[in-house]
Amino acid sequence: MSVISINNLTKDYGNGKGIFDLNLQINSGEVFGYLGPNGAGKTTTIRHLLGFLNSDKGFCQIDKYNCRQDSAEIQKTLGYLPGEIAFFEDMNGMEYLKFIAKLRRMKDFTKMNELIAYFELDPKGKIKKMSKGMKQKMAIVSAFMHNPETLILDEPTSGLDPLMQSKFVQLILSEKKEGKTILMSSHSFEEIERTCDRTGIIKNGRLIAVKKMREIKKAQRKIYSITFDNETEAIAFAKEPLDIVFQNNHRVDVAVSGDLKTLTSALDRHPVIGIDVVSQRLEEIFMAYYGGENHV
């Protein structure tokens, strides 16, 4: 059963900006990763789901409610983490959370207090004085504190340090266990890899692919950065029958998907002094998977 349903959704801002004929169904209990370069239409989609925008064509629903007309009804069981966070600057953290809780007519504050402790958030300070990471934690607490059935998270970990990012992943996994439906956009492959069941990529306002996470991982292309003693050796190595991405001075970058054998045997024939795995941005992995134009 689909909880979030986007049907032929179109919003044309002109100049090719906007979203066009978007179709997407997200099932109950599913964690869906929503990816795409900046300006591709991720936030526009999310704004429609929140009922902030009127579509030119098509519609979206959450729990069979129309996102634009019945947004107040949807909000009862929805948690939202905006991509650009703007609180009331004159409030302190706790005042803000209590204000939102009251607007939600929330009675049970257990989860709120648990989250504050879990993310080591200090909600006493003025929001104006808070760091980016601290504001992000506030946004996470306010999105999860009423224990919503459905969550829409726009780049939830931006500004968080690695420890907090991994704590966030743990939170998503435990919410998933409770059967929550989650749509999240992210730039971190690790985050998506560890949490999502399915992933969709949007480019120039069009959904170009929706795939199961397992399939993507199987086809994932890794980049190995190999350092040689001197440039001559590097040039010689670059002539090996490998997918050479880049060669400069002593360094050669090689792309490998699946079997490493060709690479290891080639390495045997040359005086290698270092090997590093280059971590790739999720979009790059995705684009490589689909033979896209954005090879780096």
Added chain:
Amino acid sequence: MFNLVLFIKTLKSNYKLILIFMGVLAMYMSIIIGMYDPEDLDILNQLASLKLSPELLNAMGFTLIDTSLIGFISSYFYGFLMLAFPMICYIILGNKLVASLVDKGSMASILATPNTRISVALTQGVFLLITITGLIGFVFIWGIVYCSINLAGMLDIKGFILLNIGVLLLHYAISGICFFSSCLFNESRTSLMVGAGLPIAFLLLQMLSNANKEIETFRFLTIFSLFEPTKLIIGENILPQILSLIAITIVLYLGGIAVFNKKDLPL
């Protein structure tokens, strides 16, 4: 529909501004009434000794027709100060209540709760109307108290009540422009351009037509022409003006709420 939680939050963020305007109005009112001397009404001469031109005085509405205390107050206080100061107050507030929240993005946190846009806009609109009522009501009570202490029995209470009801309805109608513009625009800049620009232009037009009788017809282009203190206090039939002001208020406030409910929000 009405949301008390949001109302209290809005009050907390803005009460200081409202108190400042109450204080300023009370101070000016005391100064003006303090200048009233039933034995010597040559106040224009006193003002002239300040080297102000008669045109400027006319523009400020300082033209004394009725020499009673109420006539004096209505000319010197309700002719300009009582128009300009409350106006500045709700110009600032009007923008802060809706457009600024959308511009800064904090409207997203309000609308990401189970509350409709209509309820949010309605609450903010009601807040603006209550604030104006409070501000005018405070000045009204201050005037009554001040006169009963310093000029006991000289104030025509009935006329003063009518005068204040008139000015209240006038401010309701003008604040409608600010509220509507705040609901319509997504940026503070554009919201203020209309929400502050139009009322200020009206006031300037009113002042110009006061100063120069030849362009007096300009006056009728502005909402201010619907407020005539001298006619109010002598109890002339001003029902059409009153009804027009109420109609303008209702159309602009309901229109603002409807526009906010329908539009695209860049949140």
